[in-house]
Amino acid sequence: MDFNTLKKRENKSLMHTYGRFDIALDHGKGSKLYDLDGNEYIDLTSGIGVNALGHGHEALVTAIREQAGKLMQASNLFYTEPMVDAAERLADSTGMAKVFFANSGAEANEGMIKIARKYSADKYGPSRTKILTLKNSFHGRTVATLEATGQDKFHQNFYPFTGGFDYVEAGSLEDLKRMMDDPAVAGIMMELIQGESGVRPLDPAFVQEAARLAREKDILFMADEVQTGIGRTGSLFCWQQYGIEPDLTSCAKALGGGVPIGAVLAADKVADVLEPGDHGTTFGGNPLASAAARTVLDIVDQPAFLADVKEKGQYFMDRIRNLNKESVQDVRGLGLMIGLQVGADKVSEYLAALQKKGVLALKAGTDTIRLLPPLIITKEEIDQAVAAMDDVFE
């Protein structure tokens, strides 16, 4: 199959929801990807933060292959061991009490929203239902998580929404205090590093104050760790570096290492809010996805692995800063979640030029190149990527 034929077939058979790059990926190994024509790339995308262990990771492939031959799906009408193993690993290493498995980030966030609303309704009655999120946030594409997303451009054409969301200016303590004073607020949800809108780490003082106010007012604090979770920032969850303990946290992207799975983790206080019949999903925690998650957690959730992510992230950012390129206005991030602000007029041009040099990267917001390499990337591969950036950036 040649690229142009495939592109034509895609155009005819798939809805035009995505602006795709003109590359058809065929296979990968480690941090390398290969297209249909056999061109090699260094992958700084990880399928948008998913392939934490890179491509074709032996232990992960073996685990998936073995589980596929044994039992893939059982439904939540039965007990299965991989699901319990994966939940125990998530709870044990975070201090959270219980887990609910879903299939995507948006679905995990929906679960958090439902728990917050039920907790509040049970305790305070039906008028305390509002969920605060932040401006420039991203929480997903379902109707409720779209409304939770604090960016108007995603909302157009999809009204009416469910209602019950309001948006706080990210980083503004004044706005935060004012809006958390609203007696209708049941929860506050935030990404600690705003990913889609430009890789913007929140000020820890802002996050800590939000968590403190939430505790004081019995508002649930929800950390959306769909992108930052599972080792991406150098700790299993990013909140472990922000000095807070959320009531609820979601994860998805990297959890299955490439197999779709999401999860909600609940602290003791809210671990039993959902009761039989309140929530569910057919595929959630199925043996195949859970076996993948169990293996990813066994590998990623090790002090040496996480320290290595942190160190390589620092190395990557230092190397880019040392290029001293005028076109790179800012380098920011944590661990291997890195944003290079280059300006709205340059992002697409630079991404295309990097592709020609065998480096795949992402866009975030309007003006930022986003790097989410596999967590197993080597320093040599980082050096190769930086050399390409040295050629491309002015």
Ligand SMILES: *Cc1c(COP(=O)(O)O)cnc(C)c1O
């Ligand atoms: C990707 C992402 C989501 C949505 O996850 P899906 O799996 O695409 O539904 C939600 N929140 C954050 C922070 C994300 O990065």
